Amino acid sequence: MRIVVFGAGAVGLGLGSFLLAGGAEVAFVARADTAAALRRDGLARDGRFGAFRAGPRELAAAETPAELPAAFAAPDAVLVCVKSFDAEPAAAALAAAKDLVGERALVVVCQNGWGGAEPFARALGAERVYGARVITGFARPAPARVEVTAHAEPVAIGSLFGAPPGAAEPLCAVLRRGGLPAETTDRLEELLLAKLLYNGCLNALGAVCGVPYGVLGASPPARAVMRDVAREAFRAFDAAGLRTRWPDADAFLRCLYEELLPPTAAHEPSTLQDLRAGRRTEIDALNGAVVRLAAAHGVETPVNRALCEIVRILEAKAARPGGAG
Known part of the structure:
Protein backbone atom coordinates (compact mmCIF):
# COMPACT_ATOMS: atom_id res chain seq x y z
CA MET A 1 0.00 0.00 0.00
CA ARG A 2 0.98 3.62 -0.61
CA ILE A 3 -0.11 5.81 2.28
CA VAL A 4 0.20 9.54 2.88
CA VAL A 5 0.33 10.70 6.50
CA PHE A 6 -0.97 14.29 6.56
CA GLY A 7 0.44 15.81 9.75
CA ALA A 8 3.62 14.51 11.37
CA GLY A 9 3.25 15.26 15.05
CA ALA A 10 3.45 12.52 17.64
CA VAL A 11 0.40 10.59 16.36
CA GLY A 12 1.31 10.93 12.68
CA LEU A 13 4.89 9.79 13.22
CA GLY A 14 3.76 7.01 15.53
CA LEU A 15 1.18 5.55 13.15
CA GLY A 16 3.51 6.13 10.21
CA SER A 17 6.24 4.11 11.90
CA PHE A 18 3.95 1.10 12.23
CA LEU A 19 2.83 1.45 8.61
CA LEU A 20 6.47 1.45 7.50
CA ALA A 21 7.18 -1.56 9.70
CA GLY A 22 4.20 -3.30 8.09
CA GLY A 23 5.65 -2.89 4.61
CA ALA A 24 3.73 0.13 3.34
CA GLU A 25 5.27 2.91 1.28
CA VAL A 26 4.74 6.01 3.40
CA ALA A 27 5.03 9.73 2.70
CA PHE A 28 4.63 12.42 5.35
CA VAL A 29 3.24 15.91 4.80
CA ALA A 30 4.85 17.83 7.63
CA ARG A 31 5.99 21.20 8.87
CA ALA A 32 9.32 22.41 7.50
CA ASP A 33 11.51 21.34 10.44
CA THR A 34 9.94 17.89 10.66
CA ALA A 35 10.08 17.29 6.91
CA ALA A 36 13.75 18.30 6.85
CA ALA A 37 14.55 16.02 9.80
CA LEU A 38 12.79 13.06 8.20
CA ARG A 39 14.63 13.59 4.91
CA ARG A 40 17.95 13.89 6.75
CA ASP A 41 17.65 11.31 9.55
CA GLY A 42 14.73 9.05 8.76
CA LEU A 43 12.28 8.06 11.50
CA ALA A 44 13.00 6.48 14.88
CA ARG A 45 10.49 4.93 17.28
CA ASP A 46 11.07 3.65 20.81
CA GLY A 47 8.99 2.67 23.83
CA ARG A 48 6.16 0.15 23.96
CA PHE A 49 6.22 -2.36 21.07
CA GLY A 50 10.02 -2.03 20.81
CA ALA A 51 12.42 -0.02 18.69
CA PHE A 52 12.00 0.72 14.99
CA ARG A 53 14.17 2.65 12.56
CA ALA A 54 13.49 3.73 8.97
CA GLY A 55 16.26 5.44 7.04
CA PRO A 56 15.65 8.58 5.00
CA ARG A 57 15.55 6.55 1.78
CA GLU A 58 12.78 4.35 3.18
CA LEU A 59 10.21 7.15 3.37
CA ALA A 60 9.24 10.43 1.75
CA ALA A 61 8.55 13.79 3.37
CA ALA A 62 7.31 17.11 2.01
CA GLU A 63 5.84 20.34 3.30
CA THR A 64 2.82 20.31 0.96
CA PRO A 65 0.93 17.64 -1.01
CA ALA A 66 2.15 19.21 -4.26
CA GLU A 67 5.76 18.48 -3.29
CA LEU A 68 5.26 14.74 -2.72
CA PRO A 69 7.00 12.30 -5.08
CA ALA A 70 5.02 11.29 -8.15
CA ALA A 71 4.59 7.76 -6.77
CA PHE A 72 2.22 9.17 -4.14
CA ALA A 73 0.00 11.01 -6.62
CA ALA A 74 -2.79 8.46 -6.06
CA PRO A 75 -2.26 6.74 -2.70
CA ASP A 76 -4.43 4.00 -1.28
CA ALA A 77 -5.07 5.95 1.91
CA VAL A 78 -4.49 9.33 3.50
CA LEU A 79 -4.20 9.41 7.30
CA VAL A 80 -5.10 12.84 8.63
CA CYS A 81 -3.15 13.37 11.85
CA VAL A 82 -3.31 17.14 12.28
CA LYS A 83 -4.56 18.73 15.49
CA SER A 84 -8.32 19.15 15.76
CA PHE A 85 -8.13 22.94 15.37
CA ASP A 86 -6.41 22.45 11.99
CA ALA A 87 -9.19 20.26 10.59
CA GLU A 88 -10.82 22.91 8.39
CA PRO A 89 -7.60 24.08 6.67
CA ALA A 90 -6.44 20.48 6.28
CA ALA A 91 -9.73 19.51 4.64
CA ALA A 92 -9.43 22.47 2.28
CA ALA A 93 -5.84 21.53 1.42
CA LEU A 94 -6.84 17.96 0.59
CA ALA A 95 -9.81 19.14 -1.47
CA ALA A 96 -7.44 21.36 -3.45
CA ALA A 97 -5.02 18.47 -3.98
CA LYS A 98 -7.38 16.43 -6.15
CA ASP A 99 -4.55 14.31 -7.56
CA LEU A 100 -3.53 13.28 -4.06
CA VAL A 101 -6.98 12.18 -2.95
CA GLY A 102 -7.82 10.73 -6.36
CA GLU A 103 -10.92 8.65 -6.94
CA ARG A 104 -10.27 5.82 -4.51
CA ALA A 105 -8.11 6.96 -1.59
CA LEU A 106 -9.54 6.26 1.83
CA VAL A 107 -9.27 9.35 4.05
CA VAL A 108 -8.90 8.35 7.70
CA VAL A 109 -9.21 11.11 10.29
CA CYS A 110 -7.11 10.39 13.39
CA GLN A 111 -7.94 13.20 15.81
CA ASN A 112 -8.86 13.72 19.41
CA GLY A 113 -12.28 14.97 20.35
CA TRP A 114 -15.63 15.04 18.64
CA GLY A 115 -16.64 16.33 15.21
CA GLY A 116 -13.26 16.07 13.48
CA ALA A 117 -14.49 14.06 10.48
CA GLU A 118 -17.22 16.48 9.39
CA PRO A 119 -14.99 19.06 7.62
CA PHE A 120 -13.45 16.27 5.54
CA ALA A 121 -16.82 14.76 4.70
CA ARG A 122 -18.03 18.14 3.46
CA ALA A 123 -14.88 18.77 1.43
CA LEU A 124 -14.23 15.31 0.01
CA GLY A 125 -17.48 13.34 0.19
CA ALA A 126 -18.66 11.36 3.19
CA GLU A 127 -18.44 8.00 1.42
CA ARG A 128 -14.63 8.01 1.50
CA VAL A 129 -14.06 9.59 4.92
CA TYR A 130 -13.39 7.24 7.82
CA GLY A 131 -12.35 7.87 11.40
CA ALA A 132 -9.89 6.20 13.73
CA ARG A 133 -10.15 5.76 17.48
CA VAL A 134 -6.57 5.69 18.79
CA ILE A 135 -5.87 4.96 22.46
CA THR A 136 -2.14 4.59 22.06
CA GLY A 137 -0.05 7.26 23.73
CA PHE A 138 2.65 8.88 21.60
CA ALA A 139 5.21 11.54 22.48
CA ARG A 140 7.60 13.30 20.12
CA PRO A 141 10.88 14.20 21.88
CA ALA A 142 12.53 15.32 18.61
CA PRO A 143 11.26 16.24 15.12
CA ALA A 144 11.89 12.77 13.65
CA ARG A 145 11.63 10.65 16.78
CA VAL A 146 8.54 9.25 18.48
CA GLU A 147 7.99 7.24 21.66
CA VAL A 148 5.06 4.94 22.42
CA THR A 149 4.22 5.74 26.03
CA ALA A 150 1.00 3.77 26.51
CA HIS A 151 -1.41 1.42 24.77
CA ALA A 152 -4.90 0.54 25.97
CA GLU A 153 -6.89 -0.92 23.05
CA PRO A 154 -6.48 -1.66 19.32
CA VAL A 155 -6.78 1.16 16.82
CA ALA A 156 -10.37 1.00 15.54
CA ILE A 157 -11.23 2.33 12.07
CA GLY A 158 -14.75 2.80 10.73
CA SER A 159 -17.20 5.25 9.21
CA LEU A 160 -19.50 7.76 10.87
CA PHE A 161 -21.42 8.12 7.63
CA GLY A 162 -22.64 4.59 6.87
CA ALA A 163 -19.80 3.38 4.64
CA PRO A 164 -18.81 -0.29 5.03
CA PRO A 165 -16.06 -0.82 7.62
CA GLY A 166 -14.46 -3.56 5.53
CA ALA A 167 -12.93 -0.98 3.21
CA ALA A 168 -10.49 -0.15 6.00
CA GLU A 169 -9.33 -3.74 6.54
CA PRO A 170 -6.25 -3.51 4.24
CA LEU A 171 -5.03 -0.52 6.24
CA CYS A 172 -5.66 -2.32 9.54
CA ALA A 173 -3.78 -5.35 8.20
CA VAL A 174 -0.70 -3.23 7.47
CA LEU A 175 -0.79 -1.76 10.99
CA ARG A 176 -1.06 -5.24 12.49
CA ARG A 177 1.87 -6.49 10.40
CA GLY A 178 3.83 -3.54 11.69
CA GLY A 179 3.11 -4.55 15.28
CA LEU A 180 0.20 -2.27 16.26
CA PRO A 181 -3.15 -3.97 17.03
CA ALA A 182 -5.84 -2.59 14.71
CA GLU A 183 -9.34 -3.58 13.65
CA THR A 184 -12.33 -2.32 11.70
CA THR A 185 -15.53 -1.36 13.50
CA ASP A 186 -19.16 -0.60 12.72
CA ARG A 187 -19.62 1.28 16.02
CA LEU A 188 -17.13 4.10 15.63
CA GLU A 189 -19.47 6.72 17.11
Whole structure:
Protein backbone atom coordinates (compact mmCIF):
# COMPACT_ATOMS: atom_id res chain seq x y z
CA MET A 1 0.00 0.00 0.00
CA ARG A 2 0.98 3.62 -0.61
CA ILE A 3 -0.11 5.81 2.28
CA VAL A 4 0.20 9.54 2.88
CA VAL A 5 0.33 10.70 6.50
CA PHE A 6 -0.97 14.29 6.56
CA GLY A 7 0.44 15.81 9.75
CA ALA A 8 3.62 14.51 11.37
CA GLY A 9 3.25 15.26 15.05
CA ALA A 10 3.45 12.52 17.64
CA VAL A 11 0.40 10.59 16.36
CA GLY A 12 1.31 10.93 12.68
CA LEU A 13 4.89 9.79 13.22
CA GLY A 14 3.76 7.01 15.53
CA LEU A 15 1.18 5.55 13.15
CA GLY A 16 3.51 6.13 10.21
CA SER A 17 6.24 4.11 11.90
CA PHE A 18 3.95 1.10 12.23
CA LEU A 19 2.83 1.45 8.61
CA LEU A 20 6.47 1.45 7.50
CA ALA A 21 7.18 -1.56 9.70
CA GLY A 22 4.20 -3.30 8.09
CA GLY A 23 5.65 -2.89 4.61
CA ALA A 24 3.73 0.13 3.34
CA GLU A 25 5.27 2.91 1.28
CA VAL A 26 4.74 6.01 3.40
CA ALA A 27 5.03 9.73 2.70
CA PHE A 28 4.63 12.42 5.35
CA VAL A 29 3.24 15.91 4.80
CA ALA A 30 4.85 17.83 7.63
CA ARG A 31 5.99 21.20 8.87
CA ALA A 32 9.32 22.41 7.50
CA ASP A 33 11.51 21.34 10.44
CA THR A 34 9.94 17.89 10.66
CA ALA A 35 10.08 17.29 6.91
CA ALA A 36 13.75 18.30 6.85
CA ALA A 37 14.55 16.02 9.80
CA LEU A 38 12.79 13.06 8.20
CA ARG A 39 14.63 13.59 4.91
CA ARG A 40 17.95 13.89 6.75
CA ASP A 41 17.65 11.31 9.55
CA GLY A 42 14.73 9.05 8.76
CA LEU A 43 12.28 8.06 11.50
CA ALA A 44 13.00 6.48 14.88
CA ARG A 45 10.49 4.93 17.28
CA ASP A 46 11.07 3.65 20.81
CA GLY A 47 8.99 2.67 23.83
CA ARG A 48 6.16 0.15 23.96
CA PHE A 49 6.22 -2.36 21.07
CA GLY A 50 10.02 -2.03 20.81
CA ALA A 51 12.42 -0.02 18.69
CA PHE A 52 12.00 0.72 14.99
CA ARG A 53 14.17 2.65 12.56
CA ALA A 54 13.49 3.73 8.97
CA GLY A 55 16.26 5.44 7.04
CA PRO A 56 15.65 8.58 5.00
CA ARG A 57 15.55 6.55 1.78
CA GLU A 58 12.78 4.35 3.18
CA LEU A 59 10.21 7.15 3.37
CA ALA A 60 9.24 10.43 1.75
CA ALA A 61 8.55 13.79 3.37
CA ALA A 62 7.31 17.11 2.01
CA GLU A 63 5.84 20.34 3.30
CA THR A 64 2.82 20.31 0.96
CA PRO A 65 0.93 17.64 -1.01
CA ALA A 66 2.15 19.21 -4.26
CA GLU A 67 5.76 18.48 -3.29
CA LEU A 68 5.26 14.74 -2.72
CA PRO A 69 7.00 12.30 -5.08
CA ALA A 70 5.02 11.29 -8.15
CA ALA A 71 4.59 7.76 -6.77
CA PHE A 72 2.22 9.17 -4.14
CA ALA A 73 0.00 11.01 -6.62
CA ALA A 74 -2.79 8.46 -6.06
CA PRO A 75 -2.26 6.74 -2.70
CA ASP A 76 -4.43 4.00 -1.28
CA ALA A 77 -5.07 5.95 1.91
CA VAL A 78 -4.49 9.33 3.50
CA LEU A 79 -4.20 9.41 7.30
CA VAL A 80 -5.10 12.84 8.63
CA CYS A 81 -3.15 13.37 11.85
CA VAL A 82 -3.31 17.14 12.28
CA LYS A 83 -4.56 18.73 15.49
CA SER A 84 -8.32 19.15 15.76
CA PHE A 85 -8.13 22.94 15.37
CA ASP A 86 -6.41 22.45 11.99
CA ALA A 87 -9.19 20.26 10.59
CA GLU A 88 -10.82 22.91 8.39
CA PRO A 89 -7.60 24.08 6.67
CA ALA A 90 -6.44 20.48 6.28
CA ALA A 91 -9.73 19.51 4.64
CA ALA A 92 -9.43 22.47 2.28
CA ALA A 93 -5.84 21.53 1.42
CA LEU A 94 -6.84 17.96 0.59
CA ALA A 95 -9.81 19.14 -1.47
CA ALA A 96 -7.44 21.36 -3.45
CA ALA A 97 -5.02 18.47 -3.98
CA LYS A 98 -7.38 16.43 -6.15
CA ASP A 99 -4.55 14.31 -7.56
CA LEU A 100 -3.53 13.28 -4.06
CA VAL A 101 -6.98 12.18 -2.95
CA GLY A 102 -7.82 10.73 -6.36
CA GLU A 103 -10.92 8.65 -6.94
CA ARG A 104 -10.27 5.82 -4.51
CA ALA A 105 -8.11 6.96 -1.59
CA LEU A 106 -9.54 6.26 1.83
CA VAL A 107 -9.27 9.35 4.05
CA VAL A 108 -8.90 8.35 7.70
CA VAL A 109 -9.21 11.11 10.29
CA CYS A 110 -7.11 10.39 13.39
CA GLN A 111 -7.94 13.20 15.81
CA ASN A 112 -8.86 13.72 19.41
CA GLY A 113 -12.28 14.97 20.35
CA TRP A 114 -15.63 15.04 18.64
CA GLY A 115 -16.64 16.33 15.21
CA GLY A 116 -13.26 16.07 13.48
CA ALA A 117 -14.49 14.06 10.48
CA GLU A 118 -17.22 16.48 9.39
CA PRO A 119 -14.99 19.06 7.62
CA PHE A 120 -13.45 16.27 5.54
CA ALA A 121 -16.82 14.76 4.70
CA ARG A 122 -18.03 18.14 3.46
CA ALA A 123 -14.88 18.77 1.43
CA LEU A 124 -14.23 15.31 0.01
CA GLY A 125 -17.48 13.34 0.19
CA ALA A 126 -18.66 11.36 3.19
CA GLU A 127 -18.44 8.00 1.42
CA ARG A 128 -14.63 8.01 1.50
CA VAL A 129 -14.06 9.59 4.92
CA TYR A 130 -13.39 7.24 7.82
CA GLY A 131 -12.35 7.87 11.40
CA ALA A 132 -9.89 6.20 13.73
CA ARG A 133 -10.15 5.76 17.48
CA VAL A 134 -6.57 5.69 18.79
CA ILE A 135 -5.87 4.96 22.46
CA THR A 136 -2.14 4.59 22.06
CA GLY A 137 -0.05 7.26 23.73
CA PHE A 138 2.65 8.88 21.60
CA ALA A 139 5.21 11.54 22.48
CA ARG A 140 7.60 13.30 20.12
CA PRO A 141 10.88 14.20 21.88
CA ALA A 142 12.53 15.32 18.61
CA PRO A 143 11.26 16.24 15.12
CA ALA A 144 11.89 12.77 13.65
CA ARG A 145 11.63 10.65 16.78
CA VAL A 146 8.54 9.25 18.48
CA GLU A 147 7.99 7.24 21.66
CA VAL A 148 5.06 4.94 22.42
CA THR A 149 4.22 5.74 26.03
CA ALA A 150 1.00 3.77 26.51
CA HIS A 151 -1.41 1.42 24.77
CA ALA A 152 -4.90 0.54 25.97
CA GLU A 153 -6.89 -0.92 23.05
CA PRO A 154 -6.48 -1.66 19.32
CA VAL A 155 -6.78 1.16 16.82
CA ALA A 156 -10.37 1.00 15.54
CA ILE A 157 -11.23 2.33 12.07
CA GLY A 158 -14.75 2.80 10.73
CA SER A 159 -17.20 5.25 9.21
CA LEU A 160 -19.50 7.76 10.87
CA PHE A 161 -21.42 8.12 7.63
CA GLY A 162 -22.64 4.59 6.87
CA ALA A 163 -19.80 3.38 4.64
CA PRO A 164 -18.81 -0.29 5.03
CA PRO A 165 -16.06 -0.82 7.62
CA GLY A 166 -14.46 -3.56 5.53
CA ALA A 167 -12.93 -0.98 3.21
CA ALA A 168 -10.49 -0.15 6.00
CA GLU A 169 -9.33 -3.74 6.54
CA PRO A 170 -6.25 -3.51 4.24
CA LEU A 171 -5.03 -0.52 6.24
CA CYS A 172 -5.66 -2.32 9.54
CA ALA A 173 -3.78 -5.35 8.20
CA VAL A 174 -0.70 -3.23 7.47
CA LEU A 175 -0.79 -1.76 10.99
CA ARG A 176 -1.06 -5.24 12.49
CA ARG A 177 1.87 -6.49 10.40
CA GLY A 178 3.83 -3.54 11.69
CA GLY A 179 3.11 -4.55 15.28
CA LEU A 180 0.20 -2.27 16.26
CA PRO A 181 -3.15 -3.97 17.03
CA ALA A 182 -5.84 -2.59 14.71
CA GLU A 183 -9.34 -3.58 13.65
CA THR A 184 -12.33 -2.32 11.70
CA THR A 185 -15.53 -1.36 13.50
CA ASP A 186 -19.16 -0.60 12.72
CA ARG A 187 -19.62 1.28 16.02
CA LEU A 188 -17.13 4.10 15.63
CA GLU A 189 -19.47 6.72 17.11
CA GLU A 190 -19.70 4.76 20.35
CA LEU A 191 -15.92 4.32 20.49
CA LEU A 192 -15.23 8.01 19.82
CA LEU A 193 -17.67 9.03 22.55
CA ALA A 194 -15.88 6.64 24.91
CA LYS A 195 -12.55 8.26 24.07
CA LEU A 196 -14.09 11.71 24.53
CA LEU A 197 -15.11 10.65 28.03
CA TYR A 198 -11.67 9.20 28.72
CA ASN A 199 -9.87 12.32 27.51
CA GLY A 200 -12.41 14.65 29.10
CA CYS A 201 -11.78 13.17 32.53
CA LEU A 202 -8.00 12.86 32.29
CA ASN A 203 -6.48 15.24 29.76
CA ALA A 204 -7.32 18.73 30.98
CA LEU A 205 -7.16 17.85 34.67
CA GLY A 206 -3.79 16.14 34.21
CA ALA A 207 -2.52 19.19 32.36
CA VAL A 208 -3.76 21.61 35.01
CA CYS A 209 -2.17 19.51 37.77
CA GLY A 210 0.96 18.70 35.76
CA VAL A 211 0.75 14.94 36.39
CA PRO A 212 0.34 11.68 34.43
CA TYR A 213 -2.96 9.84 34.34
CA GLY A 214 -2.14 7.40 37.13
CA VAL A 215 -1.68 10.17 39.69
CA LEU A 216 -5.22 11.38 38.98
CA GLY A 217 -6.67 7.92 39.46
CA ALA A 218 -4.96 7.60 42.85
CA SER A 219 -6.20 10.98 44.10
CA PRO A 220 -9.62 11.23 45.81
CA PRO A 221 -9.94 14.97 45.02
CA ALA A 222 -9.10 14.31 41.36
CA ARG A 223 -11.66 11.50 41.28
CA ALA A 224 -14.28 13.92 42.57
CA VAL A 225 -13.57 16.30 39.70
CA MET A 226 -13.60 13.46 37.15
CA ARG A 227 -16.93 12.25 38.54
CA ASP A 228 -18.48 15.66 37.85
CA VAL A 229 -16.88 15.87 34.39
CA ALA A 230 -18.32 12.47 33.46
CA ARG A 231 -21.79 13.17 34.88
CA GLU A 232 -22.03 16.43 32.93
CA ALA A 233 -20.94 14.64 29.74
CA PHE A 234 -23.57 11.93 30.17
CA ARG A 235 -26.27 14.55 30.70
CA ALA A 236 -25.16 16.18 27.43
CA PHE A 237 -25.11 12.84 25.58
CA ASP A 238 -28.56 11.92 26.88
CA ALA A 239 -29.98 15.28 25.79
CA ALA A 240 -28.46 14.86 22.32
CA GLY A 241 -29.65 11.27 21.92
CA LEU A 242 -26.11 9.86 21.87
CA ARG A 243 -25.37 6.50 23.48
CA THR A 244 -22.20 4.96 24.85
CA ARG A 245 -21.54 1.40 25.97
CA TRP A 246 -22.13 2.45 29.59
CA PRO A 247 -25.60 3.19 30.98
CA ASP A 248 -24.41 6.09 33.14
CA ALA A 249 -21.38 8.01 34.39
CA ASP A 250 -20.82 5.79 37.42
CA ALA A 251 -20.55 2.69 35.22
CA PHE A 252 -18.07 4.49 32.98
CA LEU A 253 -15.97 5.59 35.96
CA ARG A 254 -15.77 2.03 37.29
CA CYS A 255 -14.51 0.91 33.89
CA LEU A 256 -12.08 3.84 33.74
CA TYR A 257 -10.44 3.04 37.06
CA GLU A 258 -10.48 -0.75 36.73
CA GLU A 259 -9.74 -1.28 33.01
CA LEU A 260 -8.85 1.82 30.99
CA LEU A 261 -6.57 3.76 33.31
CA PRO A 262 -4.09 1.08 34.50
CA PRO A 263 -2.48 0.46 31.06
CA THR A 264 -2.02 4.21 30.52
CA ALA A 265 -1.14 5.28 34.09
CA ALA A 266 2.33 6.54 33.14
CA HIS A 267 1.16 8.57 30.14
CA GLU A 268 1.29 12.35 30.34
CA PRO A 269 -1.70 14.14 28.76
CA SER A 270 -1.20 15.56 25.28
CA THR A 271 -2.59 18.84 26.64
CA LEU A 272 0.24 18.93 29.19
CA GLN A 273 2.79 18.19 26.45
CA ASP A 274 1.36 21.05 24.37
CA LEU A 275 1.44 23.50 27.27
CA ARG A 276 5.04 22.64 28.07
CA ALA A 277 5.98 23.25 24.44
CA GLY A 278 4.06 26.53 24.26
CA ARG A 279 1.64 25.09 21.69
CA ARG A 280 -2.07 25.54 21.32
CA THR A 281 -4.01 22.70 22.96
CA GLU A 282 -7.01 20.72 21.72
CA ILE A 283 -9.19 21.65 24.70
CA ASP A 284 -11.93 22.98 22.39
CA ALA A 285 -12.35 19.51 20.85
CA LEU A 286 -12.29 17.74 24.22
CA ASN A 287 -14.08 19.29 27.20
CA GLY A 288 -15.04 22.15 24.89
CA ALA A 289 -16.96 19.72 22.68
CA VAL A 290 -18.95 18.58 25.72
CA VAL A 291 -19.70 22.20 26.64
CA ARG A 292 -20.95 23.02 23.11
CA LEU A 293 -23.02 19.86 22.80
CA ALA A 294 -24.61 20.49 26.18
CA ALA A 295 -25.33 24.15 25.45
CA ALA A 296 -27.09 23.20 22.22
CA HIS A 297 -29.54 21.15 24.30
CA GLY A 298 -29.92 23.47 27.28
CA VAL A 299 -27.67 21.51 29.64
CA GLU A 300 -25.25 23.22 32.01
CA THR A 301 -21.67 21.92 32.30
CA PRO A 302 -19.89 24.13 34.86
CA VAL A 303 -17.00 21.77 35.62
CA ASN A 304 -16.16 21.08 31.98
CA ARG A 305 -16.45 24.79 31.24
CA ALA A 306 -14.15 25.69 34.15
CA LEU A 307 -11.51 23.21 32.98
CA CYS A 308 -11.64 24.76 29.50
CA GLU A 309 -11.13 28.25 30.87
CA ILE A 310 -8.26 27.20 33.14
CA VAL A 311 -6.48 25.48 30.24
CA ARG A 312 -6.93 28.61 28.12
CA ILE A 313 -5.34 30.68 30.89
CA LEU A 314 -2.40 28.27 30.92
CA GLU A 315 -2.22 28.41 27.11
CA ALA A 316 -1.90 32.18 27.21
CA LYS A 317 0.76 31.95 29.92
CA ALA A 318 2.73 29.30 28.00
CA ALA A 319 2.60 31.34 24.79
CA ARG A 320 4.43 34.26 26.41
CA PRO A 321 8.25 34.29 26.16
CA GLY A 322 9.54 32.04 28.92
CA GLY A 323 5.99 31.13 29.89
CA ALA A 324 6.12 27.39 29.18
CA GLY A 325 8.64 26.89 31.97
